[in-house]
Amino acid sequence: MLVHRTNCNVRNICFYYHYSNYSDISNNFGGYKYHSFCFSSSLCSSSLQAHHAAQIGAEGIAVIAPSFFKPSSADVLKKFLQEVSSSAPTLPFYYYHIPAVTGVNVLARDVLEDIETLIPSFRGVKFSACDLMDFGQCISYSAPHWSVLYGVDEQLLASLAFGANGAVGSTYNYVGSHVNKLITAFEKGDLVQARNIQFKIQELISFAKKLGFDVGVNKQLMSEVSGLRLGPPRLPLMLCPPANAVSIAQKYHSLFPEP
Numbered sequence: 297m298l299v300h301r302t303n304c305n306v307r308n309i310c311f312y313y314h315y316s317n318y319s320d321i322s323n324n325f326g327g328y329k330y331h332s333f334c335f336s337s338s339l340c341s342s343s344l345q346a347h348h349a350a351q352i353g354a355e356g357i358a359v360i361a362p363s364f365f366k367p368s369s370a371d372v373l374k375k376f377l378q379e380v381s382s383s384a385p386t387l388p389f390y391y392y393h394i395p396a397v398t399g400v401n402v403l404a405r406d407v408l409e410d411i412e413t414l415i416p417s418f419r420g421v422k423f424s425a426c427d428l429m430d431f432g433q434c435i436s437y438s439a440p441h442w443s444v445l446y447g448v449d450e451q452l453l454a455s456l457a458f459g460a461n462g463a464v465g466s467t468y469n470y471v472g473s474h475v476n477k478l479i480t481a482f483e484k485g486d487l488v489q490a491r492n493i494q495f496k497i498q499e500l501i502s503f504a505k506k507l508g509f510d511v512g513v514n515k516q517l518m519s520e521v522s523g524l525r526l527g528p529p530r531l532p533l534m535l536c537p538p539a540n541a542v543s544i545a546q547k548y549h550s551l552f553p554e555p
């Protein structure tokens with residue numbers, strides 16, 4: 297789920313994950329147009345997905361680095377991204393930087409260098425990594441028509457201080473309304489309130505991590521918190537023991553009680 301700041305160019309989002317466990321909930325969030333996130337290990341499948349996204353009216357695409365045969369440098373990764381973008385040249389293009397998942401540890405800032413000469417449709421980055429120096433350098437290099445979105449939910453506040461234009465994160469599927477309050481507090485200069493919300497989110501995530509938190513568990517939490525029946529995650533993601541999901545949901549409710 298995406299939360300955004302007022303100056304963010306990205307407005308609507310829903311997940312379209314090739315591999316994953318979210319795609320079957322997209323209809324439940326009717327009204328959102330979606331960005332297509334290409335999660336693939338090959339050029340061929342990423343390009344096909346980009347083309348498909350363009351055909352079915354996606355508003356943009358975000359592409360991760362290939363993770364089976366990994367690019368050896370930022371320049372090689374840029375050539376890969378350029379090739380994928382050429383399958384959907386008119387769609388706004390976002391580089392999805394998530395090294396912990398792809399295993400591709402190039403600096404995002406190096407990927408951005410002169411990227412619009414290769415990808416004229418380039419519109420920003422989803423930055424899902426803890427390296428705030430690299431993030432800051434992406435912000436400082438970014439063009440006004442780009443969006444630099446942050447994806448480590450437990451340290452969003454730090455990214456706002458660097459100038460993040462918005463955020464995309466798995467936990468925002470259930471803490472999103474609180475995160476919007478965090479962003480509003482930050483924008484008003486109320487750091488006490490912003491930190492208070494961020495610390496609660498950190499407490500929730502660290503509690504959940506001790507019980508085996510992953511994207512599959514996240515989906516269970518979405519079900520628990522929303523009351524929507526979202527079904528199980530897809531392999532290789534697994535359901536966590538139901539008692540753990542209930543316990544994390546209880547923690548959520550204790551940290552964020554209904555008014």
Ligand SMILES: CC(=O)N[C@@H]([C@@H](O)[C@H](O)[C@H](O)CO)[C@@H](O)CC(=O)C(=O)O
Pocket residue numbers: 394396397424447448449450464465466467501511
């Ligand atoms: C590595 C990872 O899964 N990062 C998440 C975060 O939302 C993460 O779950 C959260 O910060 C808790 O650590 C997102 O940035 C990425 C994500 O949800 C996804 O692409 O499925």
